Amino acid sequence: MALRSSSATAEAAGTLVSGDVRRHNLSIVARYLLENGPSSRSQIADGTGLTRGSVTALAAVLLDAAIIHEASPENARGKGRPLTLLSLAADHVAILALQLDADRVTGFLTTITGEPLLRIAEQHGRPMGQPEPVLDVMASVLGRTLDACQDLGRRLADMTVVVFAPVGGEPPVVIADTDLGWGAVDVLGGLRQREPRMPPDAALLPDAPLAASAELVRLKDTLDMIYLKSNSGIGGAIILNGTVVEGAHRLAGAFGHVPLVPDGEPCGCGQRGCLVTVAGPDAVLHAAGLGPLLVAGGLEAALDELTDRVLAGEPLALAAWDGAAGWIARALQILAMSIDPQAIVLGGYWARLADSVARRFADIRPPTWPDAARMATVVVAGRLDGDAALLGAVWSARDRLLLDPLRISI
Ligand SMILES: [Zn+2]
CATH class of the missing domain: 3.30.420.40 (ATPase, nucleotide binding domain)
Structure with a gap:
């Protein structure tokens, strides 16, 4: 994917204030590291079209916020000055997808790059037409996943609840589904009541998209x-x-x-x-x-x-x-x-x-x-x-977070 800095054109057109430009360019650097792995500042500059000076300044901001870290390569001996490589880290945060399907509830915790940290699954026994016991199982899996997240020393940066059924309305609820005999069910509301630590901005999305x-x-x-x-x-x-x-x-x-x-x-x-x-x-x-x-x-x-x-x-x-x-x-x-x-x-x-x-x-x-x-x-x-829906939830959360990398540290 070609990633190019839009700072020059955006500033020339006066369409973005400088904060927007910086956010956009931070996102370009973070995205480059996600897609290309550990890279030197000059590789990032060559790959993105940002100037070397810009990359150095942007990397300093991201290092400061602990979104990236730097390490020397292992095999650089004897070939001049070793390159310092930057890589995406954000070791202090995690992404959570909580999935409900017709058989079970799965809690899936990953790093900011989507690397798995933890998976907890529990059968709910398919009690047809009874959302309450299913919500109990969801809240139990959520609670244990949040405990594990805390034990890992990470803060939750994004949470998505993935369901097998169509979702609509504002705030979003499950509309209805024949698989578990559900009518309209306020899954987020039910979870929040049972597990108050659930992030207030947790999303509810259907699995297929x-x-x-x-x-x-x-x-x-x-x-x-x-x-x-x-x-x-x-x-x-x-x-x-x-x-x-x-x-x-x-x-x-x-x-x-x-x-x-x-x-x-x-x-x-x-x-x-x-x-x-x-x-x-x-x-x-x-x-x-x-x-x-x-x-x-x-x-x-x-x-x-x-x-x-x-x-x-x-x-x-x-x-x-x-x-x-x-x-x-x-x-x-x-x-x-x-x-x-x-x-x-x-x-x-x-x-x-x-x-x-x-x-x-x-x-x-x-x-x-x-x-x-x-x-x-x-x-x-x-x-x-x-795992397609769980990975889709985690990857889209990751992409959202990397659009504005400094928000990860808030
Ligand atoms: Zn039909």
Whole structure:
């Protein structure tokens, strides 16, 4: 990524006051160190277009605030004066993502660069239609994560609560979701009541757009992407020109409720024949004879078993998945025609089965389009497994903090 100082042009245009320019240039230095690792002042100057003098002054500010630190390289002997390398540190702060999915609550604490410090997970037992006991588990995991953060001598610089359900309103709440039988739930309010140490500016975000953003980072040269995942239900996100499309009501990407089957089975959303009714985890697990394991072992264990059986060619699982994959491919065909993405990324348990969906999708795409190979949308497996949303939350927090590095020290 090309990072260039905008100070000269901004000052010339009089559009930024000097404080804004300095903040922007501090951000450029911090961002350079994040993307390139430990670097000398002259490397930063060459890489960013800032002058050597500016880099020296900006580095002094960041060193002072303990956002970066400096160290001599180990292998510089005998080759003149060793370079002093700067690297991103901020050892006094941490980023927290607290994720609720249909099975468990996970607390994930990282450094400012996104390096994991701690992970705590606890099953909530899926009490359908009862948010209170789920909030109890969330608050317990949050409390233990905050204790650990304190024991590590770090202050929380950013916290995001990631949920499996759509979020809306101001302050934001979970709108509703069929996976846990929830109506509107004030997750942040419930947590704050139980754990008063929760930062007042904690954010509440749905998992799919965060997961999509994280997967996008891993795809080369891709700006237009559709992300679909299945674990507790079917969710997704649309990314156009590198930005998540939220929609007028923040409901864009609700692909599980694309109605595919005319006069199909009733869906929890009130429509009939939604994708989730024919390709959702419950439908596929029951068709594969894994209903009893779903009840006894939980969703994750049942989906792991299903995927293993499909990949091993077990006939009942294969037939169940084959039926679902046909509907998924059809949904992808509609989405590809509507949005024309470069890539469709499949996450959740669909990631391990992405090849079979890609084949079905290729079979039903229009073969007579001119230049069809060049214009094809590729269907690929997500690479981040179950961690995509957690990593997306941490990486976006990191990017936010590095926009104004001195705020990290406040
Ligand atoms: Zn529906």
